[in-house]
Amino acid sequence: MLKIQYISHSAFLLSDGENTIAIDPFITGNPTSPLVQEDVNANYIVLTHAHGDHFGDTTAIATRNSSTVIAVNELADYCAKQGMNAHNMHIGGSYKFPFGKLKFTQALHGSSNSEGQYMGSPAGVVLELGGKKIYHCGDTGIFGDMKLIGELDKIDIMIVPIGGNFTMDIDDAVKAVEMVNPDLAIPIHYNTWPIIEADPAKFVKKVEAIGKKAREMKFGEEISF
Ligand code: NI
Ligand code: MN
Numbered sequence: 001m002l003k004i005q006y007i008s009h010s011a012f013l014l015s016d017g018e019n020t021i022a023i024d025p026f027i028t029g030n031p032t033s034p035l036v037q038e039d040v041n042a043n044y045i046v047l048t049h050a051h052g053d054h055f056g057d058t059t060a061i062a063t064r065n066s067s068t069v070i071a072v073n074e075l076a077d078y079c080a081k082q083g084m085n086a087h088n089m090h091i092g093g094s095y096k097f098p099f100g101k102l103k104f105t106q107a108l109h110g111s112s113n114s115e116g117q118y119m120g121s122p123a124g125v126v127l128e129l130g131g132k133k134i135y136h137c138g139d140t141g142i143f144g145d146m147k148l149i150g151e152l153d154k155i156d157i158m159i160v161p162i163g164g165n166f167t168m169d170i171d172d173a174v175k176a177v178e179m180v181n182p183d184l185a186i187p188i189h190y191n192t193w194p195i196i197e198a199d200p201a202k203f204v205k206k207v208e209a210i211g212k213k214a215r216e217m218k219f220g221e222e223i224s225f
Contacts, residue, residue, distance in 0.1 A: 001224065002130030004157070008032035008219035009192045010054055010139070012159070013042060016130035019099040022067070023125070023136055024048055026056030032192050034220035037061060044099070046127070047071040048138030049111035050078070050119035053192070059084065070097075072104060074120030078113065091121055100128030105149055107140035109167070124149075132156040132225055135180060139189065142172040150180035156225075158182035161189035162203050163196030170198055174206045177214070185214040 005013040009032060010024040022042035027033045030053070037057035045058055045067045062069050062084040069079045069086045076088040089095060094103035102125060109122035124138040126149065135149065136159040149155075158180050161167035167189050168176060177185045185207055190198035200216040207214035217223065 002132045003222060003224045004217075005222040006186070006188075006217035006219065007035055007040075010048070010136075010159075010161070010188050011056065012136070013040065014127075014129050014134065016099060019043055019129070021046055021099065021127070021129065022061060024054035024056065024138075025058060025061055026053045028057050028060075030056070030192065032219050041065050043067055044097070045069045046102070046125055046136075047075055047079075048107065048125060048136065049109060049122035050075050050113045051111065051139065052114050054139070055113065070102065072111075072120040072123055074118065075111065078117070078119060091123055094126075102127040103153075105135070106143065106145060107138040108143050109139040109141070126153050126155070130225070134159065135182065137161060137168075137176070139167045142168050142176050144179070146176050147179040150182070155180055155182040156184065158185045159188055160185055162187040162200065163190035163192075163198045165195050167196075170203045170206060173203060174210065177207050177212055178210055181212070183213065185212065186217055187214065 003015045012023045014021045020042040021044040027037045073088045076086040080086040105124040107122040111119045111122040135155045162173040187200045204214040
């Protein structure tokens with residue numbers, strides 16, 4: 001069983017009933033989040049990179065839940081220095097956690113914290129949970145090796161940014177879906193602010209036009225697989 005809740009922006013809660021994973025839990029200061037950070041409990045937090053709209057409420061959630069923060073080495077070290085439990089990994093490395101295997105992938109982006117400190121490479125993540133394989137692209141521009149990511153792992157659910165300006169726009173995201181070839185694509189990183197305005201229905205239509213499946217998740221919506 002896999003339950004997915006889309007908090008909004010890049011933030012998700014994933015659960016198999018036993019383990020709950022928060023990805024990029026940006027809630028406080030996120031104008032589209034229907035939740036408050038106090039609502040969010042997770043025993044793992046996965047961070048794609050350190051930008052404020054992804055690191056978000058990591059400190060509060062991790063401290064309250066004694067969560068393990070999974071991130072690339074530099075960012076994980078930073079979390080450990082703040083007193084959090086951290087699991088250091090890096091791009092291309094995978095590790096078998098109690099919930100399943102998790103691997104960080106390349107992302108074309110930056111990663112610094114709110115003080116401007118370098119926090120290692122930005123990343124995407126491929127993780128197994130509840131019998132499904134999920135690829136959360138993080139913040140990224142399109143790159144040809146997305147095809148390889150889809151060849152190495154049969155992706156069930158691809159979580160893909162469509163908002164442009166900082167990441168892929170709809171057209172690049174559709175091409176990315178074509179390369180990765182997931183069973184289902186879910187659009188993210190749009191409409192949080194006017195600068196990343198995009199129409200998720202348009203993305204869904206364009207993905208369907210190439211014979212693939214996509215689904216918009218409303219902010220706060222939960223679906224089970
Ligand atoms: Ni970013
Ligand atoms: Mn972002």
